[in-house]
Amino acid sequence: MKYFIITGASKGLGEGIALELIDENHTLLCIARSKSEKLMQLAAGKGCKVVFFPYDLSDHSGISKLMDDMFKYIQLTEAEGIYLVNNAGTIHPVGRVEDYDPDDVKIHLHLNLLAPMLLSAIFIKKSKGVSGTKRILNISSGAAQNPYYGWGCYCTGKAGLDMFGRCISEEQQGEANPVETMGVAPGIIDTDMQTAIRSTDERAFIHRSKFVELKESGQLIAPAVAGKKLAKLLLSDEFKDGAVTDIRDTY
């Protein structure tokens, strides 16, 4: 059995990845504030176990208990593979840094950076005895590499997540069965996050019209298409430990 812990699997890219991982030999342990009925129904029809753990990942205080609850579903000694997909994220707050509300900055970094850091830390600790494959996939963004006017929080969180994955990879080098990590930018995907980007004030995000144009010219990638590529990469030999890449350079 392979086990997948997926954050933000209720919709968008996370749901796209989870749908692609439906298999009777897979168990999907999903974290989000809401559930995907579509995922649960399709999985049930194919004999794949899916459990949703309703949780707000901007609150770090319950993450340890959340992982305890999830690991009760994992047979560590028999696991062929155990995977963590850090996908949940937000674009808010968007705007110049001097206009930030401190609470918004805190929520953003807790969700986009602190939560994946804590989930990864606990994942590594709890999976120590697993002899099968152990992988962490961090969903990155082109914003991790390039500064965008109005996206100070988002760029910083994604850049931090990329570096955190690389640090894990560095630490795992001496392990007999290391946890492998990879950061992957998924392309521009037609999700609620893109809707949020298109509805920001042009003064807060000066590139807004470019994203409107991408949507109107049909250039956004469907979550199912991006999810398929990422799920394939997660399970393949092309998963390069310690790498930070763009899925468009891989598939």
Ligand SMILES: NC(=O)c1ccc[n+]([C@@H]2O[C@H](COP(=O)([O-])OP(=O)(O)OC[C@H]3O[C@@H](n4cnc5c(N)ncnc54)[C@H](OP(=O)(O)O)[C@@H]3O)[C@@H](O)[C@H]2O)c1
């Ligand atoms: N869309 C793009 O073009 C694009 C491009 C590059 C990178 N990405 C990255 O891809 C990832 C997924 O984004 P998306 O486009 O699929 O966004 P989305 O459609 O807005 O989905 C975000 C997911 O994260 C979950 N989430 C949000 N806030 C949460 C919270 N406080 N606690 C727990 N879960 C929370 C949401 O579930 P609930 O609302 O049910 O909690 C949802 O499942 C993000 O890391 C994003 O930065 C997206």
